[in-house]
Amino acid sequence: EFLTTQWKCSEYTKWFWESDEKYCDLKYTAPPNLFFVNGLTNNLGRLTIKLAEFLAPHGWQLLLCNGGSMSPNPRDDPNRILREQQVKFTRAPPEKAAAPLLLIELRTIPTSDDPPQWDGVIEICGPDTNGVHGQLHGFITKYMNGSLPQFAPGNCDLFYVCNKFRLKPGSLGEDGRWGGYMNGESNLGKWTMRICDFMVDHLGEWDLIVCNSDNLSRSFRHGSGDNKYYNSVAAREMQMVFRHRAGGRGVFMSSSNVKPLGRPPLQPPPYWKDKGCINGEVGQKLIPGTADELAWMQEILDNTFKNKVTRDRKDGQPLADRFVAVQCIRSEHPELWDRYAERRKVVSESCRSGESNFVVPKTMTASHSLAQRCTHASVGNPANQAYLLHGTNPTSAVAILSNSFTVDFAGKSAGTMFGPGIYLAESSTKADEYARDDAGGEYDGLYAVLVCKALLGRSYVTEQPGDFRDPVLKGEFDHVLGDREKAVGTFREFIFFHDASIYPEYAVFYRREKDGRIMPRPDRETAPPVMEMAEE
Secondary structure (H helix, E strand, O other): HHHHHHHOEEEEEOOOOOOOOOOOOOOOEEOOOOEEEEOEEOOOHHHOOOOOOOOHHHHEEEEEEEEEOOOOOOOOOOOOOEEEEEEEEOOOOOOOEEEEEEEEEEEEEEEOOEEEEEEEEEEEEEOOOOHHHHHHHHHHHHOOOOOOOOOOOOOOOOOEEEOOOOEOOOOOOOOOOOOOEEOOOEEHHHHHHHHHHHHHHHOOOEEEEEEEEEEEEEEEOOOOHHOOOEEEEEEEEEEEEEEEEOOOOOOOOOOOOOOOOOOOOOOOOOOOOHHHHHHOOOEEEEOOOHHHHHHHHHHHHOOOOOOOOOOOOOOOOOOOEEEEEEEEEEEHHHHHHHHHHHHHEEEEEEHHHHHOOOOOOHHHHOOHHHHHOOEEEEOOOOEEEEEEEEEEOHHHHHHHHHHHHHHOOOOOOOOOOOOEEEEEOOOOHHHHHHOOOOOOOOOOOOEEEEEEEEEOOOOOOOOOOOHHHHHHOOOOOOOOOOOOOHHHHOOOEEEEEOOEEEEEEEEEEEEEEEEOOOOOOOHHHHHOOOHHHOOO
16 A cells, blocks of 8 residues: 555566566565666665655564665666665564664765775655754764765665775786776765764764665766777765654663772783773773684683583573574673672682682683683683673663672572572583573574683582582681582582682673574563553
8 A cells, every 4th residue: 555555556467478487475566766776876775765654553563674786787887776775574562663763874976986086975764853963963063074965866764975984906917807996995875874873962862773885886977989989987875774762761782870099900911991090080991802802702602501401590491502692792890890800819828828729610611812811821721711691681781780789689580599699600501590581682693601710729629519618608618519410410519709719701692593593582572462552
């Protein structure tokens, strides 16, 4: 109905010689005036927003979109470009699907091949929710040297020209006729991140849901007749879609308002990056994990996995055969690190004063590069530092990075088999037993595990349940090792009774997979169908 009445489309009729084979369920022919194309600009972004606005009240939410292009006759008519947009929707409560969208596209439009030159344009489609048009106008004009031209093409709600987009040749001596010009790097990725930071962190009420790019070219004719040829110049495009978040919320990378330590913490790690944290002038900084760090997290998840289920896995779901790390963040927290470093001195001294047959958890052999961060080049690892795991949900994981664990509240969610302490695991499978996703939230389908530095020191080893905190609190040992692996073939758990013995350093967000496919959320975590929600 929408396509035929509002967009004036008609059901597709195949031409005489066309095959009867179908590639889709429904197909329509669009009227000539539906699509706007002017050189490299087009109105597919605006149409995407219009389609999403129509489907939202019917319980369909925009999930993904991706633009593409092709040149059907590159030899004789290279500037004839066909555009396409693929849009995917998913079921959602109408009130959630109705959240306003904003689409922002960045483009470079070649204007000359001798020398290669181009214009930068920014196109914005979507309603002016909470004055976002004016806020973006200020950002674009101030930081991107953007301006509104006297005559805009009319394919979007706001159209800017700017001179901040840069392109590089792919190699010295590019041949514009055979290989094209400016086929190297561009800085559109940099400006994409600047815009995301502004929308998500600065404005604080928008989430990025789609980001995709396209590469094409514009050709310039030289000569005529048999001597005719074309030089091409690369054109870059980036498309972003943001969804409004009413009332705002703490964003994925935001930490709580942590009070600065006021002095440099004791012996901060050499890999800390933020000078404010190193000097104790900043309360906390959450650092996006590097590619290497994410690889180390995957090594931990893979190499400590064990195909074993215990009674603590209460979600009724089959055990995944792999946990796939999607993202990780590292916390630089001067106050928490300072108390950890002070406690490390105490544990180191106690270990030197007596015999110490250190227990080494499996995490320390799972990732060699990560394990090296527990050993000092000159003094070694006298406190028996190690990385251990704690399963939780994404929201709680970020909160724990800011506030750490508290022994007073330990064991509230999962029992206290070996005493009321802080329970950490050496196996990703054991940690996953306590992991949850933020059902229905922004991190839907992602689970979380904290990768913590812990001061193991001397281990009080037991195979039987009981309250064993006294030997640790009296200073005879530094933690309890509940060895249920030896007793019944399950897992070893490490229990701590001093808050300062643990420094939560990484939050890892992962998905569960089985046989190479993402596992569905357990039934108890699945929201009721849209119709049931509406009836309530």
